[in-house]
Amino acid sequence: MNQARDLFHLPEGGPYLLAHSVGCLPRAAMGALEAGMLAPWQTAGGGAWPRWLETIEDFRTAVARLLGVDPATVAPQTSVSAALFTLLSGLKPQTGKNVVLLSEQAFPTIGFVLAPLARLGLHARFIPAGEDPSDPATWERHFDGSVAAVIAMHVHSNTGLVSPVSEIAALARRHGAMSIIDLAQSAGILPIPAQEWDADALIGSCVKWLCGGPGAAYLQVRSGLIAALEPLDVGWFAHEEPFAFDIRDFRYATDARRFQGGTPSIAPFALAAAGIRAVLEVGQAPIRANNRACIAAFEEAARQSLDWAARSGTLCLVCDDPQGATEALSAAGFAHDFRGNILRASFHIWNAPEEARDLAQALRRAGVAFTPAR
Known part of the structure; x- marks a missing residue:
């Protein structure tokens, strides 16, 4: 995992969750x-x-x-x-x-x-x-x-x-x-x-x-x-x-x-x-496996099943308080984005399950409720 993560330059700040928008720069x-x-x-x-x-x-x-x-x-x-x-x-x-x-x-x-x-x-x-x-x-x-x-x-x-x-x-x-x-x-x-x-x-x-x-x-x-x-x-x-x-x-x-x-x-x-x-070089199978491990960690920390197995690698969550969510996540350093009231957060090979747990806990502390986007 660390060796694969080292193939990329990570932007400054907290966890980078924007692979669905702009992937990290490869060192090569x-x-x-x-x-x-x-x-x-x-x-x-x-x-x-x-x-x-x-x-x-x-x-x-x-x-x-x-x-x-x-x-x-x-x-x-x-x-x-x-x-x-x-x-x-x-x-x-x-x-x-x-x-x-x-x-x-x-x-x-x-x-x-x-x-x-x-x-x-x-x-x-x-x-x-x-x-x-x-x-x-x-x-x-x-x-x-x-x-x-x-x-x-x-x-x-x-x-x-x-x-x-x-x-x-x-x-x-x-x-x-x-x-x-x-x-x-x-x-x-x-x-x-x-x-x-x-x-x-x-x-x-x-x-x-x-x-x-x-x-x-x-x-x-x-x-x-x-x-x-x-x-x-x-x-x-x-x-x-x-x-x-x-x-x-x-x-x-x-x-x-x-x-x-x-x-x-x-x-x-x-x-x-x-x-x-x-x-x-990393392999798409390891990238996906890490993504699924991160999503499972998010669900565990959120105490909520999202049934994401048949979906993509990006969490797309309808939030009842998008402004509160983005303030809480920005304060914690999470690089994420919103489309309207939909939070989007992606886990690539440079992310770890601990970061996914921290994301869920930040939303819980902010009192933000969410459901999978449809």
Whole structure:
């Protein structure tokens, strides 16, 4: 445990419980940035590009290891929003099949991306927030032949609820729709059996549980689907031959690089690859085991069962006095956050069960009552 904790720089102050927002900086990140971005620039100037492109490939390889997929199916992205727009813009219009299905509990950026896609004939259908997105029957009720794509959060950021990913992907296949799974709140803490899910596409960011910092995200597309998608957001790095330099001849890359767009940023992907490697070095199973031990310690100290076994790694608790809770937790040094009246607190490998007990006791001393978010 201590050895794994030492792989990360911990922010100053008390227990850091914000892995669901920004993961801690890996100690290897600065060396990775130096080797993958700065040193080649310093020593080679414009000749740094071969090494810089290796950095991008290193990132694709790291994501592929994390997800258990072929690196050729992975494209670096600047954000989840960019990944989703690029992917959906590649759908070919079909008469009577123009609905994108998602829950109102999805992260808002998903809905924002869909709004302008109405210009391309795609329209959002929202499952009401009051319907449980962790129940397969919820998704079944809203599927029909007009659904072109479905977007499911593997984990919902304000509740910790986990979508029935395999069932959603199977529903999509039966209805001839694309299945897209957002891993932003799950990769690094929950298992991602991509091959078992058999979803068409996975999107996610590296800033949270993967400890990769902002500006690096990814899009993974099932290999058999890639050739059928022709994204609108292209550039020379989406070209089959980026260095052909024929302005009249654009041909999509045959692998997931067709979703890559123009000249890539280098620094975010050097940092993100270091974060993913740190998580893989610790092992996702030990990270999850420690998370569950911390949640069990919280429940014991709170004298309250939360039935969190089937949820994510983030406690999402509706508090009757959010102001009192945040004052008490801030005074005790806990790095946490609130979404409205929902306390969010995450336990990564750098946390210990003692910290979880202290969190529960701070809430009890403040007289704050809480229930799991739904």
